């Protein structure tokens with residue numbers, strides 16, 4: 260029998276899972292069950308049913324997140340039960356991990372559809388364009404034709420964009436997490452079924468794309484530029500890197516270029532957008548946070564892929580006749596990111612070494628050899644190298 264309590268299942272008890280989404284859902288009155296892999300965290304969440312979030316502000320204020328528990332992702336019986344009872348399912352595992360959790364979610368949905376005819380909302384909280392839509396595609400690949408038809412009626416996948424800086428961190432208490440005070444979670448309202456109870460503190464938009472691209476092309480483009488330029492200068496953290504005025508200027512120049520694109524494409528108010536850029540840079544510099552360039556620059560194959568924070572704005576700027584030389588040189592810096600502990604950085608360097616830069620740009624970034632920006636990236640790369 261489905262329980263009467265409002266339940267949410269969240270995949271991934273990592274930084275954003277605990278420091279943002281789990282916290283928001285708990286504060287909205289949900290009982291939150293994390294579907295996780297780390298045994299220590301799972302045991303502690305099951306025992307304590309709460310954890311502490313510390314804000315990276317002057318007073319280091321804290322908040323206790325209550326009504327939480329966890330289940331091991333390989334414990335399919337319990338995962339299925341939680342999916343059956345939930346009214347909301349969220350993820351924060353990294354977009355590259357969505358295909359692998361899609362099978363688990365699909366199994367839970369198959370079971371749920373046999374016992375529960377209430378609607379379920381599934382929201383991917385990842386840094387990607389159309390994360391929930393991508394997840395839907397992967398989940399549907401594992402559903403039977405009958406379940407797909409039912410899911411079309413009862414399960415929706417509203418896209419969303421999330422923003423809160425939560426660095427990688429270690430504490431004595433494995434559940435403790437420190438987060439910046441700022442947050443923004445915007446969800447596509449058109450994906451809601453009747454009766455969906457809004458999540459407190461989230462924003463809702465009829466058209467999500469401007470919010471997704473404004474965040475991705477400002478916060479994430481700027482952040483990774485600070486990481487890639489910072490890496491080349493030998494800085495360990497984003498905060499150290501942005502203390503270098505020349506480096507901050509380079510990041511700002513990139514954000515002016517993506518800003519021109521956003522203003523042009525979405526008719527944003529230029530003064531308002533400038534404030535958004537200023538605020539974003541101040542957030543990056545938050546002295547109460549230590550954010551490593553290796554975290555912010557992580558997974559360069561993903562960050563350099565066609566639809567992500569570097570190539571997507573470059574191609575769109577080009578299509579609108581807008582010049583973006585600083586963004587091009589940030590891409591060159593990304594191509595030189597070489598962290599031997601990051602499997603994607605290792606793979607990228609190996610492809611470039613074996614097949615050449617032009618091959619990488621064509622095959623992995625999706626920019627054909629005859630595209631005008633292809634040769635510009637090659638030239639910027641050769642110059643920076």
Ligand SMILES: NC(=O)c1ccc[n+]([C@@H]2O[C@H](COP(=O)([O-])OP(=O)(O)OC[C@H]3O[C@@H](n4cnc5c(N)ncnc54)[C@H](O)[C@@H]3O)[C@@H](O)[C@H]2O)c1
Nearest residue numbers: 271272273274275351352353354356359385386423424425
């Ligand atoms: N940290 C931030 O500042 C931030 C802000 C906004 C968005 N994001 C996005 O949120 C997502 C999560 O980022 P994070 O910083 O919390 O990362 P994280 O590494 O701290 O957490 C990811 C969690 O997902 C789990 N996970 C990964 N692959 C899995 C799999 N195949 N099956 C089950 N669990 C799996 C990991 O065990 C981990 O607990 C990413 O898409 C990231 O881009 C991060």
Ligand SMILES: O=P(O)(O)OC[C@@H](O)[C@@H](O)[C@H](O)[C@H](O)CO
Nearest residue numbers: 386421422423424425479482555
């Ligand atoms: O999580 P990634 O790897 O996509 O990007 C690294 C950071 O830029 C990112 O996690 C930001 O901290 C976050 O997107 C802020 O909202």
